[in-house]
Amino acid sequence: MSRRGIPGVGRPIRAYWRHRLGWVAAGVLAMAAQASAQHEVPMTPSDLVLEAQSISVARLLSAQSRWNAKRTLIVTDYRFRIEQTLLDGGIGGFEFVVTQGGGTIGNEGQDMTSNPRLRVGERYVVFLDPDRGEVFPPFVGGSQGIYRVDTNGVAIALSGNDRLMLSDLVSEVQSLLALRGNDPPLRVHRADPQSLRPMPSKTYSPAGAGGTVAGSRKPTAEDAPDIETPIPGEPLSPEANDAAEPSQDHVSTPDAPAWHVARLSNRPIVWDQWPEDWWVGHVDQAMMIKWNRIVDDLNLVSNSQLDTWAWQNDRFEMVGWPTNQMMIDQFGEGWGASTLAVAWRRWSGSVILEVDIAFNPAYCWTLDEFVSATQAGSCWGVRQTALHELGHGWGLDHPWEFYSVWVDSVMNYAPKQFRLPMLHADDTAAARTSFPGTASTNLDGLVSMYRTADDSASMQASYTGAFSSSTSITHGSSLALGGFNIENPGRTTFSNPKVEIYLAHAWRDWSEPYIYLRTATFGTTLAPVATIVHTPGGTTIPSTVPVGRYYPALYLRLTGDEDTENNSAFSSPNVQLTVNNVPATLAPIEAWRTWSLGRVGPSGIWRLNLPVVAGRTYELSLCNALGGGTASFDTLMSVVGVISNDDYCGLQSRIQFTSASTTMRTVEVRGYNNTAQGTFTLAYRQVVTDRIFKHGFEAD
Template sequence: MRTVSTMERRLTQMIYLCALLCLFSAQSLVAAVVPMDREEVIQRSEAIFVATVAKKNVRWNDQGNMIVTDYVFTSSDVLFGNIKGEVTLTFAGGQLAEEGQSVSEVPEYFVGERVLLMVEDTRNPLLSPVTGMYQGSYVASQIEENGAALVLDGEGHLVVEKGEKVPFDAFVERVRREIPEAKAKPLPRREVPADLEHLVLRDLPVQAYDPDSVYELTPDARDADHPASAEDLAGPLSLGARRINGVDSQMGLDQHGRQADLPTHEWSYSHRAKNVPIVFNPLPSGGLIGSHDQYQMSYWNTYADIFRVMSSTGSWAWKNNRYDIAGFVNNATMISQFGSGWGSSTLAVCWLRWDSSGFSIEADIAMNPAFSWTVNDYDTYSNSSLYNADRTLLHEIGHAWGLNHQFNALSVMNYAPHKYRAYTVLSGDDTMAVRAAFSSKSVSRTDLGVALYYANGYQNYSDSTLSATFVPKGSTVTISNFMLENVGTTTISSPQVRWYLVPNINSWGSARYVGATTHSSLSSNSYWLTSRTLTIPASTPTGWYYIGAWIGMSSDSVGNNNSSWCGRRIYVY
């Protein structure tokens, strides 16, 4: 997965300048990770220490196919583990004179910076030795408050706890106090319970690694979406746009009945694919997941027709000038081919390579077979040890065409809390981005989406709110903060939502119809964060129910976003 790196947050213009000055080619690797709270990061860390960055050396790895950066850290305060004096840690990515590799999720540092590092492994090579790729990295920023340096997390954001910005030194002491309690607890289990074993994919396909199969680069055939002029730099670097903030007749309300703030929707892409169609070497056919990579390409094609597949070759290689779905690549292969293993929290990676024009010419996607994967998407909702292969593929394929992370709005590119990753859905930010990036390939269609959850801060979603938990038969309940968005290309007049009560979330089994609500007209690429009051039928049997929403327009040609369920229950009596 790709996002703006920590170093880019601190020196965005400098990094972009470096990208422009690369004379040959540059590459990035983007990784999907398991989000962890600080307690689990501490639990999974072999060493935790405060240090100053003393030296930095960028070089090719021993295999000669990945740039790495060696940092020498001078430790000053060891909170946990066997760290003495200077320690050298190697991170994937870096900038050499002839080539650069920007590796997202892997932290970068300046010489002279003070850091607090939680390190997963000090002996065996990983893409990032920091626990959770970036989640165990903290930096004393140059931003001060009351004379004290504030702390930045591994994504370059100021650490805020209980509404207050946290000074670096105070944060170190807080972590010191947390370590004994965290280490005394057992690690959170990632094993799938026995009753769910039947959901786990066992036949995980993988293509053989064959570095000798190098393809000729596709001739440069850029159309109007891919201008050849060096003056047009928006495409290879980034492009952002804000969604339209709608004003429905009933706006969203928070749990206290106050009007909810409309979220800011922004998307961006960088190093957009140079040539279209993007032709992938797909997973081999067969097995439960054999064609699911193609299903997700087809889903992107619903909005911009950019993907095609060749017959699977049965092999893949990085830097072979071809787009490959490598499959489920084991740790031994990762180490032998790249000198770096998966790490305990890395779900998937997408390597991206671009030439001197800034447009990408190759992307390869690999997934970590150490996790329990399923294509029964909804079953991952309440099972934190199961991972949705479909959504992960949809996310990584988004990176393959150039789409960046979006951490503040509903998006397949967001690191949503685990239960929301059960939904393999492209949101408005995703569809706007791919249409903007490949405007001549945009597909005209009518498509209304509904979500009974909403973006609620950085990398966070929340369920729509309900005015009551216990609801008498024949009375009303108000559902607030649900999203209704037009992700099609035509205006939808008087969009309608049908409402149901269901005994089980993410299922229409035994659904009981409640009624329909009508909403104000929605133009293309706009949305409502809104509320509606529902009357519970007097004939409803007593019991617990979830509220479900369904888009039933005959003109709506996309079904992925037509169903949604609220994660809060009501008791009808």
């Protein structure tokens, strides 16, 4: 397994395994370091060993397609001959047969986009799933649990996310098996059919209407936009640090396509859409419109929308979240244990005749991209998954099943935090080439807050955030962003792209306050399909930026851009920049003094230094009537480790204390909550007691 996914790098393998088993015993699901599966729940390499019934190096001898027992799905039996047994698991030491959905009988072909492509005559490393059936992949984690071995002895995961020498893979599996011992396979990544969430679905009805659709219309997008108020206001004036940037790191216009299409649906495709009274109503249509911007009327929706669903009825159907029982009624088998979503496709020759798209209700699904793009979160994005599956619907395959990919694509298995409902240059090129002569977006630019690159340990592209981890910075310091992608998904060349750099209060939402820092101009030309990786110079954080936590954000401002939803890019939801001030030192005297101007932003804390002397009393005020202090927001003020105050005069704060020691204290001014923000002026003084009568009056 690749170095990034191997336990034992950084700590002993046995210690890792004890830790992993401890997690399992506690019922905690350990996810891969980069959650990057699209059709399956992501798994780490150790998960494959932990959950496998049998592990072997084997050669695929034959593949024989047949109808399943219900005659509702073509399945294929794959016969393997074992060359090396790593874990027997009761399958014997010579040959074994496994089955999965998809295959060809006569002129009819079927496939399931969750199922890996297997080639007769090839060698594989196989991690067999103990709960395998004959519909979903028989391997642990689907395509994650089977590696093809090429003629150079390189083992390549069919999920595309791992590549290494066979000898290294075998050695690591053997080390992990030694730690597992004789323990049976654990069911960690297993959806419990009894715990399926009540999600909307069309009803399975084998007698449901099929065949020609009676009327269709264009999809409508009443779904919320992907980016709130997608265009930040034009900067009023350039900042002093606006400048041309260094030359780009990497520009590529692929000589050969990075996408793959084997067969196509006839255009227009008429979908039986999700009912519009579902909580996801119109979301599927909004994703259809994204493809329609590239190929006019690629997707239409039915006027005779059905509330039933059946495979092999010659219709293109957005099924929803069918229950485990519906799956059994339809195919004789329930959902795959780790399957997230799937598109069933049926074709004759080079023409796709039917596609059904379904989501597994055993997992958490959300329309909130902040939640779905949170790396450690367990929820998956409805929009991005639907956009991906609709790509399968017209004929687009996973690019990494055919090429070593470095460019971005909605068909990639991107890490969770970089997985957004967006079409990239590779996707638009695929659609335009597959359906030539159709209207589409001409001028279009796209920017991401990450860079993609070729990954020598994977068939998939590597993803690296331009702002990859939360950090703090002080006024006057330089914000360093790493490289990020600029793409041309349109049909018109553009030059000298200008990328504005911002600090945003809210994630992917320009309707909340944001701070413009500067514009970076890159002296290059992007032809259609090109992707450029740029690394900007440093960006100074001026003292006028309120202290607080922000999402670094980019906006590609391109005059005449016909699709501005992809012109915005933000850091990941769990990655923020904290801006701090350089603390000024107060000099209290008997008379009131004021210090200004403090600026407090989201979750911000403004700090000041206060020198104090033991036995002396000090007063700090944001109350106008007490020394002339002011604040435009609900404040909370504290002397760290000594005293704090909230509402002394209305919503403002005031503190008085006598120091127990001579030292330097820190004064902090913040909002009462994360949304309380504004400016303040602090009044402060040293309170001097009566020098003559400080011990009281004594009569003669």
